[in-house]
Amino acid sequence: MLHNLVDDVVYSVYSNMGRKALTKLRAGMFLVGRIVPLHPGTDAWLVTGHFSIFPKSARRQIAQAAVEQLTAYPELLCRNPAMLRRAWEIQNEHRADFIDQVGTDMIVLPPDEAQETLREHYRRQRQRALANLDERTVKRAAKTGPAPEQLAQLSDEMPASGSVALIYDEVEGLNHYRDFGRLDALFADPALTRDRTYLAQLREYLNDESVSPLAIRRLAQRHPDGADPVFRVLLRKPGFSWARDGEDLLRRRKKAFFDREPIPSISAVGERLAELLRVTR
Structure with missing residues (x-):
């Protein structure tokens, strides 16, 4: 079970290389890699390619990397409807504050x-x-x-x-x-x-x-x-x-x-990533 720090979703992840590919993982460690859907009819995901494992002590490095990825690609929130809604709400709040500041949008x-x-x-x-x-x-x-x-x-x-x-x-x-x-x-x-x-x-x-x-x-x-x-x-x-x-x-x-679906220009941060950011600061 892998908790994605970017979209705050927990994924059931498997390996086609057997148990040995995942034996080094321990609760609380960090993993950087790529997963793909195993089948449209399931919630299972498959590790593809190589992945890197980091100890708990790397939380500052990992948290910063997650923030940078989320900032550069806010569309990654689309897998989490709740976080996507929150990002729209934050953008609306910031827009309202901008209008209050200058009198117009x-x-x-x-x-x-x-x-x-x-x-x-x-x-x-x-x-x-x-x-x-x-x-x-x-x-x-x-x-x-x-x-x-x-x-x-x-x-x-x-x-x-x-x-x-x-x-x-309001949208862009x-x-x-x-x-x-x-x-x-x-x-x-x-x-x-x-x-x-x-x-x-x-x-x-x-x-x-x-x-x-x-x-x-x-x-x-x-x-x-x-x-x-x-x-x-x-x-x-x-x-x-x-x-x-x-x-x-x-x-x-x-x-x-x-050609693309509208997404908010501001990203929301999940609870686990927010916790890591508070700790690293």
């Missing part, structure tokens, strides 16, 4: 102000998390946890941009977009399509597979009268209608965002 700021707004947001979240801990644990966490300025660091290219949009979407979570103010001005005044630099910026947003459709949808929502004339010039299609053709356009250019 979207704001366009100069890069330095956007940086400070993010820093304040993460500071507030950290304070709220520490409020639920005892005094001793708070002191340890204050020394070892990431500082707000580390969490809120924008990418290197952001400071060179003229503006940054911070959008805390907190995102930031560089040079958003230029596009906002374009949709507000479609006459700016005569300036090719504005169109180049929009084309970059549209063609970049890493940029979510959310950014373009928000532009169209903010300036519904500007979407049609802007895209007609950009696409050279006089009959283009955002209301009729907008989603099809995004599906073609942003296919990856439509």
Whole structure:
């Protein structure tokens, strides 16, 4: 029986190499490896490939590795519906706090102000998390946890941009977009399509597979009268209608965002992993 620290689920795991493959395991040890479903009709899993065994004393290393994996791949929570629901709840709480902080779920700021707004947001979240801990644990966490300025660091290219949009979407979570103010001005005044630099910026947003459709949808929502004339010039299609053709356009250019199930941008931590993190701190 293996308790997965990432999704907080207990798995019944077998080996096709016989008992000898698992004889070194003892209760409380840690194992890093890969398992696969044995059969769709059972809850049994099979060890595949090599696995590494760690003693109880490796709990700091293992806990940190589990947190890093969960942070990088929040979709791993999908095997635990309860934790997935909790992750959505946490994201909703953070979004509500962001709206309380800035007055809206979207704001366009100069890069330095956007940086400070993010820093304040993460500071507030950290304070709220520490409020639920005892005094001793708070002191340890204050020394070892990431500082707000580390969490809120924008990418290197952001400071060179003229503006940054911070959008805390209900589904996609907190995102930031560089040079958003230029596009906002374009949709507000479609006459700016005569300036090719504005169109180049929009084309970059549209063609970049890493940029979510959310950014373009928000532009169209903010300036519904500007979407049609802007895209007609950009696409050279006089009959283009955002209301009729907008989603099809995004599906073609942003296919990856439509092919995956929505998952929260924030991960929940299971009880056992949380316990290990408290001990290691």
